[in-house]
Amino acid sequence: MKPVRKDRWASYVHVSGDGVHTFLQEHVKTRDGNNKSCLIVGKGFDPRMLGGATALTAVLDPRQLSIIVLVFDEGPTSPSRKYDKLVQQNIDTLMRMVPSEQVRERTIKMFSSEGRRVTSRSAESVFRSADEFSGFSDIFVDVSSLPRSVYFPVVAKLLHLLDGVKDGAAPNLFVMVSESAELDRRIVEEGIDEDADYIHPFRGAVERESAAGRPKVWFPLLGENQSVQLARIYDLINPAEICPLLPSPSMDPRRGDNLVLEYRELLFDRLRVETRNFIYASETNAFEAYRQLRRAILHYAEALEPLGGSNAVISANSSKLLSVGALLAAYELKCDGADIAIAHIEAHGYMLTDSEDDLDRLASESRLQCLWLSGGCYA
Amino acid sequence: MREPRNPFRLRASEAIESDTTFLKLFGPGMLELLPSGQHLWDKPQVFRSAPGAGKSSLLRLFTPSVLLTLHSFRRNDDLKELYQKMAEIGVIGEEGPQLLGVFHSCARNYATLEDLEFDTARKERLLFGLLNARVVLAALRSALVLHRLDYPADLGRITFGANVFEAFGSTFSVGSTGEDLHRWATKLEGAVCDAIDSFGGSDLKRLPGSETFSALSLLHRESLMIDKKPVAERVLLLLDDVHHLTHRQRSRVLKVVAELRAGVGIWLAERFEALSSDEMLSSGMSEGRDYEGEILLERFWREHPRKFETLLLNVADRRANAAVDVEISSLDSCLQASLDGPEWVAKYEAAIPTIRSRVIKAVGDRSLFQAWIQAQEDAAGTARDRSISWRTLEILVHREIKREQGSFDFPLSASELTERSDSQLKAAAELFLSQEFNLPYYFGTRKLATLASWNIEQFMRLAGDEFEEVVSSRTVRRAATLDAGRQDILLRAASASFWSEIPRRARNGEKVLKLVESIGRFCRQRTYEPSASYDPGVTGIAISMQDRESLQDEGFLQRNPEYSVLADVLAAAIANNLLEPRLDSKAKGSSWMVLNLNRLLCVTLDLPLGYGGWKEQHLRDLYVWMTAGYKPKQAALL
16 A cells, blocks of 8 residues: 555535535635536435535526536336436426526436446546536535435546646535435335445455455445345455444434444344444544544554555445545545445335425425535645 | 354355354255266356355355365364265365365456447457456465465465466466466456556556466366476366356356366356346256256255255254354254144134034034034044144035035045045144134244245344344243244244345335235135135246246247336346246146245245145236236135
């Protein structure tokens, strides 16, 4: 492993709730009046896909906002197809927010011709050059209605492209996410894939025969109702050591305990995890998750160096906010030459467990988070 | 990691990191799967099954570190039997392992190569390049492990036969050592993986590749030497997870393997999901087909149910023995196996008057059944025997009444009652009785083994639930025996959980659930007919072999797209072991593909666990079941 530089997001900008509006207002004031913003959202039935657009159109002239809608087709038999009407409603609302010519779609292929998952590779190639963003001073990625297999490679690729801009005129990159525990509880994955896989471009060295002797250390970010997913990710990795990350502190002070209870059998009886291996990070702070993961991964790499090093694998079956922290840790370590992988398992689609009637109400109660990942404030 | 409290909960045995623990938990009965004779070592063998059937564990058994451990502990009581069996097939001897097993999992990034923007020929070169590099690396490491040498420090002691240099062409010169091959393979693997894992993948075009699977040249006795002596008597390549390759890659690799000259040992393990819907629908047990070189695990165990039961009980005892908190030598000793104990007498005694009065009511003023009723009134035996006999009589009475029209009202003799009360009918009576009077039905080790549906992981899950209770009972100083009622409750909970996982587990999960649920409801409807016409019950359906062929016919599916979905859903159900296929069953002058429910699914539906009863269905009915669900024409008995 190469020498690791200072953690990039030791200081960071993260605003949430009402603070997002104030922050965006202030931010818009600081820039040239001719500058434009680009918002990237996912086309989905979750009304939270509109959260970022609503916040931005409240502070920006709609003519200054371009929207790229990422379209991912889960196939004709996906359970999500039941909600095509809701998807169209969301798109219609979006089209009313900005002039229609400023909304463009980009398609992400989810399956190969023979039905194999190709989502993350396809998502990574949606943006190929930083030139695609010339004329934009800010790029916002609203990950609220994007699956991890899409927003992980998209955000990583954007960071990579913007990091490669040499003349210092790179746009700012923000990630937005609307968090609602109730909506998350209602939207469940269905038809989980038989096998987990690594997200492109985070395969690390775990699959290499030349690195087979190195112990694999798995850092699963725990969230509710993920036992099948965790078991299958475990089967993929077959780690020597497991360090679960619990969301603690959290709004519900018992959440961490409840998660341990939920996965008691899997973690302790089947996988025999050591209790001292648990890592904790605030459920509302992605950057803390980033810091904790980064520190733990580097610690293992150093401790296992005499054995030839280690292969770290992260999986983020947690809230989207915390998963952004996992992505930042993986991206930074990958850039520094570390062997880091992100394991993930996809589902055939999503289902609502309850009625769809009060989705809009729940979405309006969700809390918008905005994370500034690269650009002016880190210069 | 900590010691296991409940060893049944340990994940698949390939994840058990200690070779000693792995060996202690390994059931030697798994070796029954291997065909006898030299073909095992000089012809490719394909192991195919649903997940959790034990393929990877079987392959792991032949890897160097496991064989060395087995040799070291060959006199240990727990491992004697396994050692003996392995010695019989020539894998190990007093002097040590005789086989170099080179294990390689295809669950890597091979499939990703197919997504690169190259022509097919280039992708194939990359596939073989990567495969060669990885098999070479695995072979070098395994060879050193087998000889207890240091990896990579001792690579220089490895040399190769002329055929290896021939196979790799100009890549190596004669005299190259393990160090040279290691360096080449590491570099090649690193270059390909770095390029695949990069943003954009711009430098992919310059990647090295190979024309064919040259690494197979290492699989000859004289190909791989340490200090100029063959590494082992035999070399065996163990390719696991072949289903992770794309269809094109898989068929290319299988083709190369099929074209191999005799004398090369290679075992391939893959899940059913590697097969297309068409191939999947061909995967049932068929009479008279030649399966040489192809071992279908579920099919084998279905043909040898006693061997499977012995294997499971052996594995269960080994796991029970490994528990650290309790001293239990066998799971069987912890599970109540019959309802003949005094605690059940009152329940059975209470059932008799109810059944008796129902029988009397059904008979009415018919003189036909007088001798039967009298014989039953006079019958001796335990309360359980008598209640089952009364329930048997009730079913027979319903049968006679059903066919009463046109028959002569000659009184039926007591001997006819005995004659007609066969074991199948008694089994149905016992099932009905358990449902009507809330008696446990699913208990005991034999039923536990049957509920595995030929899948070891499924057995571990069920046995783990029961063992958990045993361990907990010991912790609170209660008797460590699990009564039949508690076993029944635990197995019903496991069944409910298994059902609830279907939509999440299987592709087209909702449709699979709807179809399987419909089949289940149909089976229940037929099982609980008052006359128990299909005693002891119906636990499966069948489609004609002709319909099955239609589901495999691309033209038919294009003309009838709804059946294309049905074919995919049936294939997904079979691949996930929710339906157990059996081809070419003969009945009513035709051949049928029988689809039995996974036995664990039967529990929630209160169905028996035998495989006898099935009922034929048309494709159009199955399509309706899959989309709208099964709607019974009449109410069930229960």
